[in-house]
Amino acid sequence: MPPKPAKLKLTGTEERRLNPIGERMLTFKFNAVLAACVAWAIQAAAAADSVNKPAKGLSDELFTNSVIRHLQIEIPSEGMAQLRSYTWNKGEPPEARPTVPCTVREGAAVYTNVGVHLKGGYGSFRPVDSKPGLTLNFDKSAKGQHFHGLGKISLNNSVQDPTYITDKLCLEMFAKAGVPVPRADYATVELNGRPLGLYVLTEGWDKKFLKRYFSNAQGNLYDPVVGTDINKPLRANSGTNRESQLELKAVVAATKETNAVTRLEHLEKLVDLDRFYSLLALDIMTWNWDGYSIGKNNYRVFHDLGTDRIVFMPHGMDQMFWSPEGPIVTGRGGCVARAILGAAEGRRRYLERFTQIRQDIFDLKTVTNRLNAIYLRIHPAVRDDGVVARIVNGSHDSAVNVLRSRIVQRARSMDAQLAGIKNVTARQLDQPVPLSGWEPRVESGRCLLDQTAAPEGLHLTAGEGGRAFWHTTVWLEEGNYCIQGRVKTRGVRADLDNPLAGAGLRVWSHRKVSDGLHWDWFPYRQSYNSPRRGEMVATNCIPRHFIGNRDWINVAYEIELRQPMADLEVRCELQADAGEAWFDPKSLRITRLTDSCP
Secondary structure, rough: OOOOOOOOOOOOOHHHHOOOOOOOOOOOOOOHHOOOOOHHHHHHHHHHHHHHHOOOOOOHHHHOOOOOOEEEEEEOHHHHHHHOOOOOOOOOOHHOOOEEEEEEEEEOOOEEEEEEEEEEEEEEOOOOOOEEEEEOOOOOOOOOEOOOOOEEEEEOOOOOOOOHHHHHHHHHHHOOOOOOOOOOEEEEEEEEEEEEEEEEEEOOOHHHHHHHHOOOOOOEEEEEOOOOOOOOOOOOEEEOOOEEEEEHHHHHHHHOOOHHHHHHHHHHHHHHHHHHHHHHHHHHHOOOOOOHHHHHEEEEEEEEOOOEEEEEOOOOOOOOOOOOOOOOOOOOHHHHHHHHOOOHHHHHHHHHHHHHHHHOOOHHHHHHHHHHHHHHHHHHHOOOOHHHOHHHHHHHHHHHHHHHHHHHHHHHHHHHHHHOOOOOOOEEEEEEEEOOOOOOEEEEEEEEEEEEEOOEEEEEEEEEEEEEEEEEEEEEEEEEEEEEEEEEEEEEEEEOOOOOOEEEEEEOOOOOOOOOOOOOOHHOOOOOOOHHOOOOOOOOOOOOOOOOOEEEEEEEEEEEEEEEEEEEEEEEEEEEEEEEEEEOOOEEEEEEEOOOOO
């Protein structure tokens, strides 16, 4: 029997929340027990790869063999000149990328007249003299020529994933959930004798791929340009009726149906919702911020003529798990995701599927063991690939450790949110719900928090620029809300130029990373204004913070929650150089005003 993989223990430093941009990378050394599992892991990798196949075929051995293949690509000087002249541009048609002939060698096997073009987009595109992403088409100009049974493969440079792991790991998870995805493995590459290092080798999006999942492969296969939803004209790479796109127009019309029950009924007839719920759950579970559900990007759409339904499929998963604490019910990216999560029944079905996948597929031990097996298999190739300088801190171990830490944090956060989401507050319109469960917190300075009987209330005392608050957490569905209560102040002195100074109500989200009313998950647009970015901005003009001496006064704080569902923190806050404030707990309540937002 092979030894069981050791259960990994993370230090307190490794368990901390990580910032995916400019974060300090961690160092991690595998213990002796894990090192003893190398032989087992290499053998297990081949068996684990079998999750990526809906049906057996000639190409299976390419993705189940534990050998990392070595490809030698030879491009004549004329072809290299053409590739050097190409620069990627957003929105360009596929034919804009020049395809040139090349020869591919794998050991004794030689493939001639293979078409090659540069691949990649924002962030991942690299010129041919760097470490380019490549697409190889074996049978377009040489009919009947196949590479291990495949007509087309992609060689992904993984420049946005220093672990080289997330694409393969996540593709396997989507495949286990029944979502059609290309298979993935690894190869080292030489281009005209120049070593390029390790690549992620993936199956091409072509008829051979479609036939593995669908009985009829003649439907339109759409390849959207960057950031384009299905409500815009999409380019079709294959299909018998590429121009009309009537099937997409019907889906878009269904998403605009205002009655939520009718909307889901129409979508059920037009979209493979069973697969879509799985895609939506895994997009959010793995925080695929650049996928359809969150960023309406990096996806493919196929019209399955066998069922006459649209099927969504993920593509390009090399920037995963960046936000371990991200909400588990989001998805205001693609219009189909918004339409489903905007309906109560859609959210119920989604959460049911999310919970199932969390238990059956995103099992933490299974996922981290699989990550370890892939790491042990590819690490020698990464270490020796000649481009170690681009690995974060020069250490593949560090990058893998960060990924592992994020996965552990993500699992922990998902479980906490699944537990809390059962207690949604203020479902009914115009029905005030009392707020309770208040807890004290001091943010800065000298502050005292206690509960007093005379006058009865949540009491705060601040000094020397202190900031403190009583807080409680509420789970809310999308809509407009009003938080109300009574506040009293005595001797409050504060900076009048600070809009947050004084005593008053405030609503905050730890999961919101953008300023203003909108929730934006694009990491390069996230705000670094920590005191303000998580604030649920008040939409009413009533003064919210008070200074000086005031007897009991009513205060209202109205917000727009532009998320299908979220956990928010309501705060009774005092920020002042001196003074006291009381909040009447019997008066604190929340009311849902509308059930949707713009």
